[in-house]
Amino acid sequence: MSIIETDAPAAPDLVASGVLTERTARMLEQMLAAMDWTLVDFARHQLSSGEAIGGRVREVPFFLVLSGEIELRTDAETNRLRGGDFVLRTRPTAYRVHAVGDAEVVAGSLRLAAGTEHPLARALPEALIACQLLRRDAHLNALAQALVAEVASARPASCAFAGRLVSVLAASAVRAWVENGCAPDGWLLPASDPHIARAVDAIRDDPGGAWTLERLARVASTSRSAFAERFHTVVGEPPARYLLRVRMERAKSLLADDRVSVAQTAVSLGYGSEAAFSRAFRRHTGTNPSAWRRLAATA
Numbered sequence: 262m263s264i265i266e267t268d269a270p271a272a273p274d275l276v277a278s279g280v281l282t283e284r285t286a287r288m289l290e291q292m293l294a295a296m297d298w299t300l301v302d303f304a305r306h307q308l309s310s311g312e313a314i315g316g317r318v319r320e321v322p323f324f325l326v327l328s329g330e331i332e333l334r335t336d337a338e339t340n341r342l343r344g345g346d347f348v349l350r351t352r353p354t355a356y357r358v359h360a361v362g363d364a365e366v367v368a369g370s371l372r373l374a375a376g377t378e379h380p381l382a383r384a385l386p387e388a389l390i391a392c393q394l395l396r397r398d399a400h401l402n403a404l405a406q407a408l409v410a411e412v413a414s415a416r417p418a419s420c421a422f423a424g425r426l427v428s429v430l431a432a433s434a435v436r437a438w439v440e441n442g443c444a445p446d447g448w449l450l451p452a453s454d455p456h457i458a459r460a461v462d463a464i465r466d467d468p469g470g471a472w473t474l475e476r477l478a479r480v481a482s483t484s485r486s487a488f489a490e491r492f493h494t495v496v497g498e499p500p501a502r503y504l505l506r507v508r509m510e511r512a513k514s515l516l517a518d519d520r521v522s523v524a525q526t527a528v529s530l531g532y533g534s535e536a537a538f539s540r541a542f543r544r545h546t547g548t549n550p551s552a553w554r555r556l557a558a559t560a
Contacts, residue, residue: 289439293432300424303369305412308360315357319557320370322356323427324348325405329364333357337387345395345402349434351385367408371427372514391434404429456481457495460488461503468508469531474500509545512538516554523550 301320308314308331315334324333328344334357335350341361342348350356358366395402404426411423460481464472477500478488492500508530515526527538542550 289436293435298371298373298424298428298431300420300427301370301372303367303412303420303423303427305409306358306366306368308358308364308366310360310362313357313359314368315355317353317355318350318370319353320372321352322350322354322368322370323431324356324358325367325408325430327365327367327405327409330361331364331366332359332361334359335388340388340390342390343393345393347391347394347430347434349389349391349431350387351389352387367405367412369427371424371431385435385438389434389438391437394430394434394437397437398433401430401433454491454495456483456488457492460492460500461496464504464507468504468511469529471531472500472504505541505545509542512542512550513546513553513557516550517557519554519558523554526550 298321306314308329324342324347326342326344326346330341330343333340333342333348335354337354340348344364358368391397395405408423408426408430411419411426460477463470463477463480474489475485477492478485481488481492483491489500492503496503498506512526512530515521515529516523523539524535527535530538532538532541539549542548542553546553548556
């Protein structure tokens with residue numbers, strides 16, 4: 262978990278001040294550009310003192326406290342939040358919001374279009390808590406008010422508009438995480454090695470490809486042995502394990518769409534048969550694709 266204290270006014274130019282190098286700032290920009298969020302659901306809650314709401318989110322939950330004070334309880338921890346605070350949890354979790362006094366909260370969930378398997382997304386902590394984020398930049402407060410208006414309007418395409426607004430808030434929280442020195446050393450390491458980045462991008466762009474160590478090494482313009490060691494160092498796991506995880510994350514996204522059959526999912530991810538895919542999916546998730554689809558539909 263990272264708690265970001267952002268009570269101060271707008272952040273200075275951290276590149277000019279030397280806090281961020283130009284290279285780190287450039288990689289941060291690339292990361293935020295790659296993290297294309299899609300709004301799955303959202304709602305505005307006006308809670309009386311002592312009132313509570315809760316549930317379980319299978320995607321990436323977020324909470325924006327507009328006013329008042331709440332306790333946010335999740336699988337891992339409990340945090341006291343106040344008006345202006347924004348929370349982005351990068352892993353699915355059960356949650357319960359308890360109003361300490363009268364409070365107003367926007368809660369919802371996001372899906373990362375690139376998939377949570379992206380190494381840059383995985384570098385984020387399980388919980389990003391940006392304290393007083395809405396006071397950090399004046400435009401963020403205006404953006405939050407626009408979000409509230411969209412939530413209340415129920416106009417056509419309201420979810421699409423709200424999704425863009427929440428994406429800016431999420432990106433602002435990530436930027437604050439970096440600006441305030443909360444990011445651990447080496448968190449941008451995957452982006453710092455262009456050879457490995459090419460292999461990672463190739464896998465992400467075509468998870469169903471016939472990827473072998475030799476083929477990935479060619480993409481990365483390195484020898485087979487050097488590539489395997491370098492990939493493990495940069496990404497944190499062997500190429501084969503990373504490929505499997507990317508495929509399984511992509512499988513979950515495909516299975517969430519009931520228009521795509523399990524057999525079609527298997528073919529698109531490079532499996533020779535539905536049975537082979539189902540075995541791999543069960544080993545990875547503990548359940549079979551059809552059962553996972555039913556659970557996803559009721560989440």
